[in-house]
Amino acid sequence: xxxxxxxxxxxxxxxxxxxxxxxxxxxxxxxxxxxxxxxxxxxxxxxxxxxxxxxxxxxxxxxxxxxxxxxxxxxxxxxxxxxxxxxxxxxxxxxxxxxxxxxxxxxxxxx
Amino acid sequence: xxxxxxxxxxxxxxxxxxxxxxxxxxxxxxxxxxxxxxxxxxxxxxxxxxxxxxxxxxxxxxxxxxxxxxxxxxxxxxxxxxxxxxxxxxxxxxxxxxxxxxxxxxxxxxxxxxxxxxxxxxxxxxxxxxxxxxxxxxxxxxxxxxxxxxxxxxxxxxxxxxxxxxxxxxxxxxxxxxxxxxxxxxxxxxxxxxxxxxxxxxxxxxxxxxxxxxxxxxxxxxxxxxxxxxxxxxxxxxxxxxxxxxxxxxxxxxxxxxxxxxxxxxxxxxxxxxxxxxxxxxxxxxxxxxxxxxxxxxxxxxxxxxxxxxxxxxxxxxxxxxxxxxxxxxxxxxxxxxxxxxxxxxxxxxxxxxxxxxxxxxxxxxxxxxxxxxxxxxxxxxxxxxxxxxxxxxxxxxxxxxxxxxxxxxxxxxxxxxxxxxxxxxxxxxxxxxxxxxxxxxxxxxxxxxxxxxxxxxxxxxxxxxxxxxxxxxxxxxxxxxxxxxxxxxxxxxxxxxxxxxxxxxxxxxxxxxxxxxxxxxxxxxxxxxxxxxxxxxxxxxxxxxxxxxxxxxxxxxxxxxxxxxxxxxxxxxxxxxxxxxxxxxxxxxxxxxxxxxxxxxxxxxxxxxxxxxxxxxxxxxxxxxxxxxxxxxxxxxxxxxxxxxxxxxxxxxxxxxxxxxxxxxxxxxxxxxxxxxxxxxxxxxxxxxxxxxxxxxxxxxxxxxxxxxxxxxxxxxxxxxxxxxxxxxxxxxxxxxxxxxxxxxxxxxxxxxxxxxxxxxxxxxxxxxxxxxxxxxxxxxxxxxxxxxxxxxxxxxxxxxxxxxxxxxxxxxxxxxxxxxxxxxxxxxxxxxxxxxxxxxxxxxxxxxxxxxxxxxxxxxxxxxxxxxxxxxxxxx
Numbered sequence: 010x011x012x013x014x015x016x017x018x019x020x021x022x023x024x025x026x027x028x029x030x031x032x033x034x035x036x037x038x039x040x041x042x043x044x045x046x047x048x049x050x051x052x053x054x055x056x057x058x059x060x061x062x063x064x065x066x067x068x069x070x071x072x073x074x075x076x077x078x079x080x081x082x083x084x085x086x087x088x089x090x091x092x093x094x095x096x097x098x099x100x101x102x103x104x105x106x107x108x109x110x111x112x113x114x115x116x117x118x119x120x
Numbered sequence: 121x122x123x124x125x126x127x128x129x130x131x132x133x134x135x136x137x138x139x140x141x142x143x144x145x146x147x148x149x150x151x152x153x154x155x156x157x158x159x160x161x162x163x164x165x166x167x168x169x170x171x172x173x174x175x176x177x178x179x180x181x182x183x184x185x186x187x188x189x190x191x192x193x194x195x196x197x198x199x200x201x202x203x204x205x206x207x208x209x210x211x212x213x214x215x216x217x218x219x220x221x222x223x224x225x226x227x228x229x230x231x232x233x234x235x236x237x238x239x240x241x242x243x244x245x246x247x248x249x250x251x252x253x254x255x256x257x258x259x260x261x262x263x264x265x266x267x268x269x270x271x272x273x274x275x276x277x278x279x280x281x282x283x284x285x286x287x288x289x290x291x292x293x294x295x296x297x298x299x300x301x302x303x304x305x306x307x308x309x310x311x312x313x314x315x316x317x318x319x320x321x322x323x324x325x326x327x328x329x330x331x332x333x334x335x336x337x338x339x340x341x342x343x344x345x346x347x348x349x350x351x352x353x354x355x356x357x358x359x360x361x362x363x364x365x366x367x368x369x370x371x372x373x374x375x376x377x378x379x380x381x382x383x384x385x386x387x388x389x390x391x392x393x394x395x396x397x398x399x400x401x402x403x404x405x406x407x408x409x410x411x412x413x414x415x416x417x418x419x420x421x422x423x424x425x426x427x428x429x430x431x432x433x434x435x436x437x438x439x440x441x442x443x444x445x446x447x448x449x450x451x452x453x454x455x456x457x458x459x460x461x462x463x464x465x466x467x468x469x470x471x472x473x474x475x476x477x478x479x480x481x482x483x484x485x486x487x488x489x490x491x492x493x494x495x496x497x498x499x500x501x502x503x504x505x506x507x508x509x510x511x512x513x514x515x516x517x518x519x520x521x522x523x524x525x526x527x528x529x530x531x532x533x534x535x536x537x538x539x540x541x542x543x544x545x546x547x548x549x550x551x552x553x554x555x556x557x558x559x560x561x562x563x564x565x566x567x568x569x570x571x572x573x574x575x576x577x578x579x580x581x582x583x584x585x586x587x588x589x590x591x592x593x594x595x596x597x598x599x600x601x602x603x604x605x606x607x608x609x610x611x612x613x614x615x616x617x618x619x620x621x622x623x624x625x626x627x628x629x630x631x632x633x634x635x636x637x638x639x640x641x642x643x644x645x646x647x648x649x650x651x652x653x654x655x656x657x658x659x660x661x662x663x664x665x666x667x668x669x670x671x672x673x674x675x676x677x678x679x680x681x682x683x684x685x686x687x688x689x690x691x692x693x694x695x696x697x698x699x700x701x702x703x704x705x706x707x708x709x710x711x712x713x714x715x716x717x718x719x720x721x722x723x724x725x726x727x728x729x730x731x732x733x734x735x736x737x738x739x740x741x742x743x744x745x746x747x748x749x750x751x752x753x754x755x756x757x758x759x760x761x762x763x764x765x766x767x768x769x770x771x772x773x774x775x776x777x778x779x780x781x782x783x784x785x786x787x788x789x790x791x792x793x794x795x796x797x798x799x800x801x802x803x804x805x806x807x808x809x810x811x812x813x814x815x816x817x818x819x820x821x822x823x824x825x826x827x828x829x830x831x832x833x834x835x836x837x838x839x840x841x842x843x844x845x846x847x848x849x850x851x852x853x854x855x856x857x858x859x860x861x862x863x864x865x866x867x868x869x870x871x872x873x874x875x876x877x878x879x880x881x882x883x884x885x886x887x888x889x890x891x892x893x894x895x896x897x898x899x900x901x902x903x904x905x906x907x908x909x910x911x912x913x914x915x916x917x918x919x920x921x922x923x924x925x926x927x928x929x930x931x932x933x934x935x936x937x938x939x940x941x942x943x944x945x946x947x948x949x950x951x952x953x954x955x956x957x958x959x960x961x962x963x964x965x966x967x968x969x970x971x972x973x974x975x976x977x978x979x980x981x982x983x984x985x986x987x988x989x990x991x992x993x994x995x996x997x998x
Contacts, residue, residue: 034149036153036156036157052153052157053177053180053181056150056153057185060146072148072149078155078156078159079151079153079155079156082149082151082155083148083149083152084149085148
């Protein structure tokens with residue numbers, strides 16, 4: 010079921026878009042992801058994921074204003090749609106319900 | 121104050137590439153992202169790295185979701201306009217007859233060589249295609265490492281290896297052992313006697329190979345001893361019919377029963393034979409020779425083929441083979457024999473192994489020939505490119521109108537590429553005709569070629585031909601098309617003079633230089649090759665080959681024939697020898713001197729006492745054989761200087777070496793003579809240690825007949841008569857020594873002929889191109905010339921003015937070509953021949969002079985014509 014389920018990276022990107030509010034465009038998303046996850050987010054990968062999310066209808070995008078940076082090219086800003094929010098909440102619910110059935114989860118014991 | 125530096129920008133072509141492939145709706149945002157990263161990298165990592173990263177990113181973004189979908193409207197327009205393209209192409213072809221002829225002839229001549237190469241390679245690649253299991257058949261190769269000898273790689277292997285693989289290796293489906301050629305005389309009813317070449321094969325032969333039987337059962341036909349399978353052709357020869365099942369054929373004293381009739385072998389099969397005999401007929405090893413044959417080290421006589429199911433891992437099988445040979449090698453001293461697998465499809469195009477069976481062309485040869493064809497075709501493409509760009513003026517207006525009416529760059533590009541493809545297809549029609557003619561010439565170059573290839577036209581081949589023509593068209597037409605597509609409509613229509621007529625002049629010049637460099641390299645190569653070939657033939661071998669007729673005894677008793685030949689008046693002296701030296705055949709054995717541990721391979725020839733006088737070898741010390749040895753009681757040997765050198769016998773002094781004892785084949789032999797070094801091998805081999813021993817066997821080998829008569833046909837006829845008394849079955853095989861040497865170097869002649877032909881084409885094509893350019897230049901500058909003439913320039917000055925540019929180009933080409941050819945031959949090709957003539961100045965300059973003369977005549981003929989024109993007539997029309 011590719012249409013509704015979120016991959017791990019997709020979920021991260023979606024969350025980042027939501028977190029960045031009005032500043033969510035590709036380069037900013039990359040930077041934010043790197044800051045929070047600590048791993049390098051390649052533009053090519055993020056770009057592909059954004060494109061896929063848009064295809065799935067989880068985000069929408071619109072071009073912003075032209076500025077003097079970026080060689081005069083406009084930015085494409087992303088926004089999480091209702092379906093995107095539903096998918097995020099659903100993913101969170103699934104995790105939480107799984108967490109709940111683990112009895113007495115003890116981090117120290119596993120180390 | 122310094123002017124502010126222009127901002128550093130990402131590489132231009134990468135930006136363009138991105139614009140070209142990216143979907144328009146994604147483009148802007150992607151460009152922006154890449155720019156932003158570029159700016160960041162510029163400060164963090166410096167301009168070079170930033171540019172590099174930009175380029176890599178652009179290439180990395182080439183993904184399915186970013187690629188622009190093809191523009192259907194554009195394609196549709198192309199489709200609608202095809203009719204118009206055809207029309208204008210046709211008109212332009214007819215209007216410029218000279219240029220069309222130059223282009224079409226050049227392309228078709230060069231393409232015919234390409235067709236030949238394609239057909240040849242396609243033949244080689246479709247070898248053994250008829251075997252159903254072709255993808256899973258492998259042959260066992262053998263590598264023989266022994267100390268004191270060069271490593272040998274053989275296509276054959278031992279019988280024992282075949283048996284062991286059958287038992288030891290799981291996953292081998294079928295395995296068949298084939299023993300190398302048997303040739304004997306087949307006798308039917310004591311009447312028909314026909315020599316036949318057959319193979320011994322075991323019963324699983326037909327499990328591996330697909331050779332359909334017309335009669336008989338393939339699963340049992342080779343099971344019983346003395347079974348015989350004939351091909352249709354052989355059956356017809358022997359019995360006059362293919363209905364021969366169950367009949368008996370006699371070889372020597374043994375009768376074989378025909379158990380199968382096989383369909384004739386297709387031409388493109390590397391296995392070729394007239395009959396198959398069951399391997400079981402050879403029976404158990406009885407004699408010592410037989411035992412040696414069945415031994416692990418008896419790697420010279422058997423081929424082993426096996427089929428391995430496709431999903432099997434070849435590496436594990438190779439490991440088992442390695443293990444198997446490791447255990448067997450323990451029994452050998454100072455010798456290692458290893459086995460490996462060779463796929464069936466690789467056999468014809470692999471390098472040549474010793475004891476190779478059937479057709480084999482090393483892939484290096486194919487690459488070289490294909491490379492030559494490629495160069496020739498490219499040269500013809502250059503002509504097209506050059507002439508089209510030069511004449512672009514005539515068609516700029518057409519392009520201008522097209523653009524104003526609405527043609528895009530892509531449309532114009534498409535139009536001109538299509539035009540060149542059409543011309544290439546026209547040329548293909550001509551070159552196909554040429555191909556049918558050249559095919560026979562090519563196959564007739566060497567008898568071997570005729571055996572290897574058939575060069576038949578097939579649908580697949582036709583598709584390849586079309587592909588070649590289309591790609592030639594695209595290569596030839598791309599640059600001019602690009603040039604046309606960039607023309608600006610307004611400029612063209614405003615005034616023609618504003619178009620830079622001599623733009624791209626450097627491109628055109630370099631193409632001409634390239635063409636002439638190639639032609640010069642070719643012609644000097646041909647001349648050097650031919651001179652070297654001639655020098656091989658007249659090389660001083662260290663002995664005389666004059667008027668010596670070598671008769672292959674074909675197993676007959678030499679003494680009987682000598683008795684028949686000696687009375688003939690034309691015959692002077694006769695000697696016996698086991699091989700004919702200097703032709704490339706080698707026989708060797710190991711020799712020891714005082715040190716029992718130190719043995720070395722020494723080449724051999726078994727001769728009688730007449731041999732040395734007939735061949736006029738020079739003795740440095742000692743003399744000819746004195747005693748004719750009795751069986752197993754050999755005592756004398758004659759060696760060359762290299763033997764003394766190798767074993768440091770008697771301080772390398774020939775006189776002192778006489779009487780020293782050496783050991784060969786477990787016999788102690790006394791050196792009775794030391795010969796001056798002579799060429800035992802060909803020019804590729806260094807002179808190595810060799811020894812002459814007295815011939816002991818009665819039959820086989822050669823007779824060397826020294827002829828005194830000048831009437832060759834009559835002498836040969838009388839010798840033939842004498843031969844018939846001894847052998848009624850086999851025709852006489854007698855050749856003059858000089859002819860044999862010529863034959864031994866025949867491959868060089870064939871190569872020289874091929875390159876010579878290609879040279880001819882290269883020069884013709886380059887000359888036509890040059891001619892076209894000269895005509896064009898002369899015509900365009902006609903008015904200028906007339907004005908100069910009116911103002912008082914002499915004809916000579918005008919000719920000089922017009923031709924000096926071209927002559928300079930030719931000079932540059934010469935400066936590049938000559939050193940390149942010299943280095944190529946001196947460092948690479950001739951270094952393979954230990955003995956060769958040095959390259960002379962004449963070899964190098966002859967070719968240049970020929971090419972220059974042709975070029976000069978072409979240039980002069982046109983420029984003189986223009987310079988002689990009456991200026992009044994030219995200027996009047998303005």
